[in-house]
Amino acid sequence: MSLDLSQCSDRELAALARTGREDVYRELLARYKAPVFRLIRHHVGHAEEAMDLSQESFVAAFAAIERYDGDRPFRIWISRIALNKCRDWARRRAVRSFFTRALPLENAHDVAIEAPAPDVEAGDRAELARVRKAMAGLPHNLREVLVLRGVEDLSQSATAQLLKVSEKTVETRLYRARLKLRMLLDEN
Incomplete structure (x- = not known):
């Protein structure tokens, strides 16, 4: 008799x-x-980078599965990783950016410049780019809370657990992130 893994808890x-x-x-990969x-x-902000980082996250999680505490949600644990x-x-990226900018001008042609994607839906893409740019302008602690609560729809409790801060x-941080984001969007 085979065990139906889809019916198993994360623990x-x-x-x-x-x-x-x-x-x-x-099964864990399929769930999360x-x-x-x-x-x-x-x-x-980059799908290709996100795919690579997702794979790195699961590799790290599976390598450290012994440290997973079954009393906590697996989603919180893998999200923290x-x-x-x-x-x-x-x-x-910050280090690479620093060294790229520090290149002498005679080597500037060696630096690859990422071209923007084709503009299929100009209005929607422009607005999305504007919001992404504004979000990138937020301090990382505010951006993390905004993404976890607003985009990923995690509860306040789960977000607090993940970030190891109080509710x-x-x-x-969510209040400040929304306020700052609104200000950044109004400026542009």
Whole structure:
């Protein structure tokens, strides 16, 4: 008699994953790849980078499955790993950006410039780009709360758990993020 993994709780799946069962990893991936990808995509703004970071997040999670606490939601745990991957990516990007700008002018032609995507729906794309640009202008702690609460629709409690802050801090940061975002959008 075969065990139906889709009926197992996250705690049960994590326990089975510790035995190295590939089918269990596939089940966890199927459950959480979409929310993890969305979280990362909203954080980094690039689908290709988000796909790579999602894969890195799951690889890291599965390698550290022994440290998963079954009393907490798996989504919060994997999201925390994904958020850390986003922070690492942002640090690497900042360093690359610094060195790119620091290149002497005679080497400037060696720097690849990313071309914008074709503009199919001009109005919608322009507005989306405007909002993304404004969100990118938010401090990371405000942007994280805005993405988790507003885009990923996590509860205040789950967001607080994920960010390791109080629920009141989440509430305050969300208020400030929305206010600052509104101000940034009004400026443009």
